[in-house]
Each structure stands twice: as C-alpha cells, then as structure tokens.
Amino acid sequence: MIDYAKIVNPIVAEVKPSGIRKYFGIAETMPNAISLGVGEPDFVTPKHIMEAGIASLHAGKTGYTANNGLIALRREISKYLERRFSLSYDPEAEVVCTVGGSEAIDLAIRAFLTPGDEFLVPEPAFVAYAPLAAVTGAKAVPLPTYKKDSFKVMPAALKAAITPKTKMLLLSYPNNPTGGIMTRTELQALADVLKGTNILVLSDEIYAEMTYGFNHTSFASLPGMRERTLVVSGFSKAFAMTGWRLGYCCGPKELMVYFARLHQYALMCASTPSQYAAIEAMQHGADDVKYMVEQYDERRKYLYKRLLELGFDCFEPQGAFYIFPDVSMYAKDGGAFVEALLHEQELAVVPGDAFGESGKNHVRISYAYSMDQLKEAMRRLEKFVASRK
Numbered sequence: 001m002i003d004y005a006k007i008v009n010p011i012v013a014e015v016k017p018s019g020i021r022k023y024f025g026i027a028e029t030m031p032n033a034i035s036l037g038v039g040e041p042d043f044v045t046p047k048h049i050m051e052a053g054i055a056s057l058h059a060g061k062t063g064y065t066a067n068n069g070l071i072a073l074r075r076e077i078s079k080y081l082e083r084r085f086s087l088s089y090d091p092e093a094e095v096v097c098t099v100g101g102s103e104a105i106d107l108a109i110r111a112f113l114t115p116g117d118e119f120l121v122p123e124p125a126f127v128a129y130a131p132l133a134a135v136t137g138a139k140a141v142p143l144p145t146y147k148k149d150s151f152k153v154m155p156a157a158l159k160a161a162i163t164p165k166t167k168m169l170l171l172s173y174p175n176n177p178t179g180g181i182m183t184r185t186e187l188q189a190l191a192d193v194l195k196g197t198n199i200l201v202l203s204d205e206i207y208a209e210m211t212y213g214f215n216h217t218s219f220a221s222l223p224g225m226r227e228r229t230l231v232v233s234g235f236s237k238a239f240a241m242t243g244w245r246l247g248y249c250c251g252p253k254e255l256m257v258y259f260a261r262l263h264q265y266a267l268m269c270a271s272t273p274s275q276y277a278a279i280e281a282m283q284h285g286a287d288d289v290k291y292m293v294e295q296y297d298e299r300r301k302y303l304y305k306r307l308l309e310l311g312f313d314c315f316e317p318q319g320a321f322y323i324f325p326d327v328s329m330y331a332k333d334g335g336a337f338v339e340a341l342l343h344e345q346e347l348a349v350v351p352g353d354a355f356g357e358s359g360k361n362h363v364r365i366s367y368a369y370s371m372d373q374l375k376e377a378m379r380r381l382e383k384f385v386a387s388r389k
Contacts, residue, residue, distance in 0.1 A: 015131045024348060034377050035348040036365045039176060039322065041240040043295075045277075046288040049239065053277030061272055067264045069097025069248070070275045076282035077248055085208065085218045087231065093253040096260050097270045097278075101206045101234035101247035106132050107262045108202050108230045108249060109168075113138035117167035122153045123356030124324070126176045126204075138167070144358040147315050147326070151180035155189040162193075168200045171219050174207040177355045177364035178324045179300075179317020184217040191222045200255075201229040206247075207320040209238035209289050212297050214318055220250075227252050230259070235274075237321075238289050239281045244274040296321045299367040299374055306378045310385050321368045324352065328361040330388050338363055344387070345380040 005013075024037055068074065074091035081087040089095050098104040105128060113119055115137030121129050122143045130140035143161050145151045153171070171190075173182045182190075194201070201219055208216040220229040234247025247270075249259060281288075300317060307314045307325050314325040331337035334351035341347050352359030367374060 009135075011135055011137070015134060018127045018354070030342075030346045033342070033346040033348060034373055034380065036367070036369055036374075036377055037348050037350045039237075039366050039368060040242050041237065041292065041321075041368050042370055043240040043292055045240050045244070046281075046285060049241070049277050049281045049285060049288075052280035053244070053273040056273045056276035061276060063272065065269045065272050065275060067269050068095065068260055069270055070279070073097060073275045073279050073282070074248075076279050077250070080282050081218075081231075081250065085216065086221045087218055087226075087250070089250040090253065094256050095248060095250050096256060096263055097275060098234075098247045098249060098263060099267050099270050100236060100245045101204070101232050102128065103263070103267060104232040104234070104247045104249040105129065105202070105204060107259050107266070108232065109133055109138075110136055111258045111262050112200055112255070113167055116165060118163060118165040120158070120161055120166060120169045121356075122170060122172070124151070124175075124177050124352060124359035124362070125170065125172060125355055127354055129170055129172075139165075141166075142356055142358070144356070145178075145180070146358070147313075150315065150318075151175060151178040151324075152182050152186055153190060155193050158190055159193045162197070162199070166197075166199055168202055169194070170202050170204065172204040174210055174216070174319025176207065176320055177322045177350070177352070177359065177362075178315065179320050179322050180315070181211055181214055181216070181319040183214065184222070187217055187219050188222055191219070191225050194228070195224065199228065201225065203229050203231050205231055205233045206237055208233060210293055210296060210321060211319045212293075212300060212317075216319075230255065235278050235281055238292075239278075239285055240288075240292065241274075241277070241281070244271065244277060246270055246274040246278050296367060299369075299371060302371065303365065303367050303374060303378070306381075310378075310382055321366060323365050323367065324359070324362050325365070326361050327363050330385060333360050334363045341381070341384050345384045347377055347380045347384070 074095040078091040109132045113136045117138040119133045119140045121140045133140040203219045220226045230251040235241040312325040327337040338351045350364040352362030
C-alpha cells in the first residue's frame, strides 16, 4: 500500500482545518438550526450587476482576459479607489484582478515571505493568514489586541514585536471577527513605528465600505506608506458578490510585477463574466452598497443592544458585519459556549479561539442575516442564558 504520510508536504500536514467550519456540519443535521457563523451577505447580487455578467456571456465574452484582468476593470478599480479612499494606482502596472480577495492574500504572502521570515498578525484575525504564511516556511507571530483598546493595534505593542526577522505586518481593518476599525490618526501612529524599516504591510481592506459613523482610511494613503503597502480588496462583501469570486490587489509596480507573475502561473486570470459584472458594480453600484450598509447598521445596533441586555460584556463593532461578545461569564471559553448553545438551542456561532488565542473567551456572531433570523436567534440565546442563571 502507498504511504500517504510520506507524500503529503509535512508543512501542509501541520496546517489545522479552519475553526470556522467545525460546528456547521453539526448544524446542517439539525432541521431547525439557525447559523450566524458564515461571513456572507444575505443579499442577492444587485440585478443590474448580474445582468452585466449575463450580457457578457450572450455577447460571447467567454474566453480568457489579460492575466491581470480586463484593462477596463482595472481602470474602474483605480478610479474607485481614488474616489473613495484617495489612493492612486496605475491600472496598467499596479492593479491585478484575482480570484477573490483570498487569492490576493495568498499571492501577497507567497510572493514576499520566505523561510525564517516573521509575519506579524494582529489577533483576533481571520483564519487564513497564519496557515498561508506557514506554507511558505515563514512564521506568523501573533500580535494580540484587546477589548480595552477597541481591538486596535497599539504602537508600543507593534514596536516591541518587531525583530530583525520581521518582514511583513498584517493590517485588517475593518476587522473580522471583532468589528474594530482604526482611524487615520491611529494608523499614522503605526506608520511612525514603521518608518525607517523595510517592513511590508499587507492591508486587507475587504470591509472598507462597511463602517458605521466613520470614514475608512487606507493605510496606503498615509504619507510614505504607499511604497510599502499592498492593498487587498474585492467585490464579495460590499457588492454581495461572494460567488462571483473576484478581488484585487494594488501596490507599487516594483512589487506588483512579482505578484502578477505568481498570479499568471497559478490562475491565468479571474472569471471573465465576473469581471464584466464588476465593471458595472464599480460604475453604478454605489447606491446598492449604501442600502446594504444601512441594513447592516440596523442589525448591528439591534444585536449590540440585545447582547448588552442579556448581560454580555460586548464591544460595539464599528465596521464589517460581526460582533464579538465575551462569553466567559457563561462558559469556560468560547468553544464550550458554542458547543452547548448549538446542542441546547440549535444556534450556531463561531468560537473566538478560531481567530487566535486572544479570542478564546469570545464568540463571533455574524449579522449578515435577516432581522427575522437575528430576532429568533436572540430569543434562543436568551433562553440559553436564562438556563445558566
């Protein structure tokens, strides 16, 4: 018999499965279960965006595009970033369209991290960053953030974490899972720490449109930071286009030439009809985004109020569509809380330690679900809490 253990890359063998999915297989076996775990808009892609993708197919646009994406789309992305976030990128050499933001993150990590490098990952953090770094032989170094600091990266903590091996810093704001944001002034304090270093910044800004009472600041827009920053974003969250699998990365041409080279060999190009749909989204999708963000804000306010009423110690999210309550008063940790909640009330959320050790006493609840679902979920959570008093 073949010994598969000797075939699998040992680094890949050590990568743990995503902590987000563990309980949803169980929830799927429960006909009445409610799941508030997946970070996917409950809205359908706006009709005019869908129609643009469909029209491209009817027009016979079914072949490959340029490796970096349709130049028309790259121009629209460049205009959008200038219009919304004061970023300026050359669509010819500094914008690459990818298969979702996920590919952009993967390529940014693989193109620039090497064995022995250190990658600073503020936690709690989305589950993908550290495993992708591990596959390159680099070391993901957790940089814990805390509720008392609104889950922001503190300049002193960043400075203390930097070593001669530090190659890259992740910034992921608005943040998944905490809903935290960082203001321009707060980001500038981090920029001051990085000045004079050769540290690259991977700025994951997929939730940039989803802020509540604040305007998003891109790290690359700060003086002197564009030259060291790769900005990752996409269409999945703001435009409700998760299944279209389209994202992009922007950065200085001196870096993007290598990013594009990996993309060329790995994926050839992003989906052609998705790119035509995205052009429509960039040109005429602002009102759709505004409407969806208003709905998320209403849900955010409802969940935050209800969680406080139920006695949870809870940070008020200021971005994305997640809330991250501390559940330690009801269970030994987030994992125990999630398991009991699922089996007793058929309500599924995500344990906070899926996003790093600093999330251990928390759970992530997504409010990318209808208000009816959220209200029923809170009724079940209220019963669960009452049974523990």
